[in-house]
Amino acid sequence: MSHLMNTYGRQAVAFEKGEGAWLWDTNGKRYLDALAGIAVNGLGHAHPRLVKAIADQAGKVIHTSNIYQVPLQETLAARLAAISGMDKTFFCNSGAEANEAAIKLARLYGTKKGIEEPAIIVMEKAWHGRTIATLAATGSAKASAGFGKPISGFLRVPYNNLDAIQTVADQHPEVVAVLFEPIQGEGGIRLADIEYQRALHSFCRERGLLYMVDEVQCGIGRTGAWFGFQHTGILPDVMSLAKGLGSGVPIGACVAAGVAAEVFQPGTHGTTFGGGPLVCAAALETLAVMEDEHLLIRAESLGHRMITGLEAALSAQPGVKEIRGHGLMIGVELDRPCAALVALALEKGLLINVTQDSVVRLLPPLILKDEEADQIISILVPLIQAFLKT
Numbered sequence: 001m002s003h004l005m006n007t008y009g010r011q012a013v014a015f016e017k018g019e020g021a022w023l024w025d026t027n028g029k030r031y032l033d034a035l036a037g038i039a040v041n042g043l044g045h046a047h048p049r050l051v052k053a054i055a056d057q058a059g060k061v062i063h064t065s066n067i068y069q070v071p072l073q074e075t076l077a078a079r080l081a082a083i084s085g086m087d088k089t090f091f092c093n094s095g096a097e098a099n100e101a102a103i104k105l106a107r108l109y110g111t112k113k114g115i116e117e118p119a120i121i122v123m124e125k126a127w128h129g130r131t132i133a134t135l136a137a138t139g140s141a142k143a144s145a146g147f148g149k150p151i152s153g154f155l156r157v158p159y160n161n162l163d164a165i166q167t168v169a170d171q172h173p174e175v176v177a178v179l180f181e182p183i184q185g186e187g188g189i190r191l192a193d194i195e196y197q198r199a200l201h202s203f204c205r206e207r208g209l210l211y212m213v214d215e216v217q218c219g220i221g222r223t224g225a226w227f228g229f230q231h232t233g234i235l236p237d238v239m240s241l242a243k244g245l246g247s248g249v250p251i252g253a254c255v256a257a258g259v260a261a262e263v264f265q266p267g268t269h270g271t272t273f274g275g276g277p278l279v280c281a282a283a284l285e286t287l288a289v290m291e292d293e294h295l296l297i298r299a300e301s302l303g304h305r306m307i308t309g310l311e312a313a314l315s316a317q318p319g320v321k322e323i324r325g326h327g328l329m330i331g332v333e334l335d336r337p338c339a340a341l342v343a344l345a346l347e348k349g350l351l352i353n354v355t356q357d358s359v360v361r362l363l364p365p366l367i368l369k370d371e372e373a374d375q376i377i378s379i380l381v382p383l384i385q386a387f388l389k390t
């Protein structure tokens, strides 16, 4: 009997070592990792610089507390400010916590303006986490089932639809912010139109609403820019980060600009572990390696290569509805549920994921080589073709 709570339907495989884009299971079988721990291991596995940075820092100091100065946290916040153009960061430990911070920040921003019950506009099929507040922001009936009435303060609209946002904002003067993913990951690799994002940003400016982007999955280089919003040329008020930031050590960040960066004051928000020296060392080294190895450019060109390759092989294939993505965030939508493909790929030594029942999701590490990108396609394409024939 397992003593783990039964929260996951796990694949029957355990990995004991990794290198680059490859993982080895406990029987010595090798797998090509096209999932990167769900968009976490951007540097792949066991990157020597990351391993050294973590080991060096562990030998100095792992944790102190946020009641003291944490110089590495200051350095990381400055680095995030430099690459995002935003101002200040609150560090925490996960994507859900980064969004919790963003939600609390927006609520405080509202109450400071005299709005008693501030509300945030969120999207259909959004994924923001599984805490009670982020679950209410998340647009998944399945994830919310059984947990009682969702907390109030969220108003949901269809993705990519500015009219719907205008209507809700007109009807609800208590709206203080809009929160959305520039690319929905769990929602099935759905991309927000660039023009929509720009128009939404102008709308938020006009109405004094905070424009908040959840970049937990699409941030940290995955789309070929440091952050997804950078493809639009606009600056958000708030951005949440996690996943790729620490390359596998748990770190989350709520980054803010302008007035939003000044909302929290001592006593309004906090965490024991957030932004400790160990995770900050890992995140700083992650960003440094990404720059030194030109991983943003690589993500862009690899994404192009993979999407082109998938289109060439699958776009005329009956049963394939759409191939879409940006950089190394790629989805192949089929016309039927295809969760079975995960185990079939595993058998062939390839790690993939299926989301929204029918979207094959690829989130490979950014250090992927061209030939590995081609190998992912050459394993995946026949699997999809065979699957669609059954």
Ligand SMILES: Cc1ncc(COP(=O)(O)O)c(C=O)c1O
Pocket (backbone or CB within 6 Å): 094, 095, 096, 097, 099, 127, 128, 129, 130, 181, 185, 186, 214, 215, 216, 217, 218, 242, 243
């Ligand atoms: C866009 C987005 N936001 C938030 C989260 C939640 O992050 P975490 O699982 O680290 O709490 C996820 C996780 O998949 C995500 O994709």
